[in-house]
Amino acid sequence: MEGPSLLEELDTPALVVDLDVMDWNIERMAALARQAGVRLRPHVKTHKSPWIAHRQIRAGAAGITVAKLGEAEVMIEAGITDIFVAYPIVGEPKLRRLERLLNEVDLMLAVDSVEAAESVAQAVRRSGRATARVCIDVDTGHRRLGLPPGAATVELAERVARIRGLEVVGLMSHAGHLAAASSQPALAEAARRAAEALVETAETLRKRRLAIEHVSPGSTTGAAFEAQVPGVTEIRPGTYVFNDRNTVERWAASEADCALTVLTTVVSRPSPDRAIVDAGSKVLSSDPAAGGAPSFGLIAGRPDLKLERLSEEHGILSVDPAGGELRVGDRLRVIPNHVCPAVNLSDVLYGCRDGRVVREIRVAARGRYR
Known part of the structure; x- marks a missing residue:
């Protein structure tokens, strides 16, 4: 490494990472997932670094989550192949890139509408793959992407499952609404309720003969509570690798x-x-x-x-x-x-x-x- 070797020699402003603290954060979340018996699939939008993603995988992460195809491309180039793209892929330019990537790795994809699912299926068929795995994005309270848990999501999942080229394998959510919790007990209760709604919807789909393997809530602030909900199979926190003021304010870190x-x-x-x-x-x-x-x-x-x-x-x-x-x-x-x-x-x-x-x-x- 060229440049300053002492912290006080760095020109400012500079983003500085205490690697000992980062390693502790990585190990602690990996241990939390192991103890709860769930997979850990961290979201790399926080660090955007293949070097850090590899450290998370070596510590026990089953794979990674990305938001955009651009992030997936960077991680694939760095040799990471177990990737969940937790964002709807819409528009022909992205679908052409998806078609190319599906020839390189077995991506898992997210959809929250029949329209997006049909477009993705076209890219899958053009790629020559028989199927691609998809998770249905569920709105468990954040009011961003997804339909509510229960009947609306069940109907959507069944419609997507009938589209040639797609295999519905899971449900996902993001509990961003936990940031509004007024206390730690309120946050814990909201996180558990959101995860339970996801689990209950997955159980309904299994009864209707859809093989739901992944039940995957995602948030740093709720991870410790989501992981303990029976039926959750995976957690997708991101910010934990560094933490920030918001995770401190929401009782997830010091x-x-x-x-x-x-x-x-x-x-x-x-x-x-x-x-x-x-x-x-x-x-x-x-x-x-x-x-x-x-x-x-x-x-x-x-x-x-x-x-x-x-x-x-x-x-x-x-x-x-x-x-x-x-x-x-x-x-x-x-x-x-x-x-x-x-x-x-x-x-x-x-x-x-x-x-x-x-x-x-x-x-x-x-x-x-x-």
């Missing part, structure tokens, strides 16, 4: 579990109650914090500082005069509210151990949003 921080420099102290750092929305993204917490990130170890505003190149801190000293040139570490878009804004992450930069981690799937 500040010490946040492996990725943005190293940033104080570039101005225009007033006693204000400071400016060189990480703005082009580095941190402008995603709000879960639960409505104010500010755009946690300043590690500095509760007297709040990152209350962002512009493109500036982070504006409010400074508690009763707090510690803060001068131009000081360096701070920011835990992003939402780590996934922050990673997607950078070309490289700096992996560190004991204050030394030991490797550069290329964000190889950065911008691969098609």
Whole structure:
């Protein structure tokens, strides 16, 4: 590795990964899945790095989840072949790419409509494959993709199963609505209810002679509770690999579990109650914090500082005069509210151990949003 070897030599802003913490996060989630007897299929949208994905697989992950074909292409090129594309594939340009990929690996796909399923089936037939495996995306409360659990999803799954070239093998969901939970007990209950609805729908489909193998909820905040629901076969958390302010606010991690921080420099102290750092929305993204917490990130170890505003190149801190000293040139570490878009804004992450930069981690799937 060329470049600085000491953390203090890094130019800022820079996304820094504590590799010891990251490895602990990876091992802990793998152990959770093993103990619950479920497969772990982490979502790589968080890190977008084949190097990290391989570490997750070596720790016990059964495969990976991606959102877009672009991410799948990067991971396939790196030798990863057990991939679930958890996003509807719509449009001829994507279908042509899917046709090519199906000749390379046995992708599992997601659909939430007959229209998307019929289009995917055309690509499958053109590829020469007999069938492709699909999961039906179910809306268990997030109100994004999918139909509600129960009768609506059962009807959709049966219609998709009749399309030549597709084999319905599972149900999936994303419990993004857990971010709105008002307490940890409320989050746990909501996660269990959502997973149970997925399991019950799978049982109905099995009674109707559909061989549902995969029952796959996906979220970091709900993973510990989803994995314990009888009938769940797989979990698909993503953010856990780094964690962020949102997983801390939603009781899924502590500040010490946040492996990725943005190293940033104080570039101005225009007033006693204000400071400016060189990480703005082009580095941190402008995603709000879960639960409505104010500010755009946690300043590690500095509760007297709040990152209350962002512009493109500036982070504006409010400074508690009763707090510690803060001068131009000081360096701070920011835990992003939402780590996934922050990673997607950078070309490289700096992996560190004991204050030394030991490797550069290329964000190889950065911008691969098609």
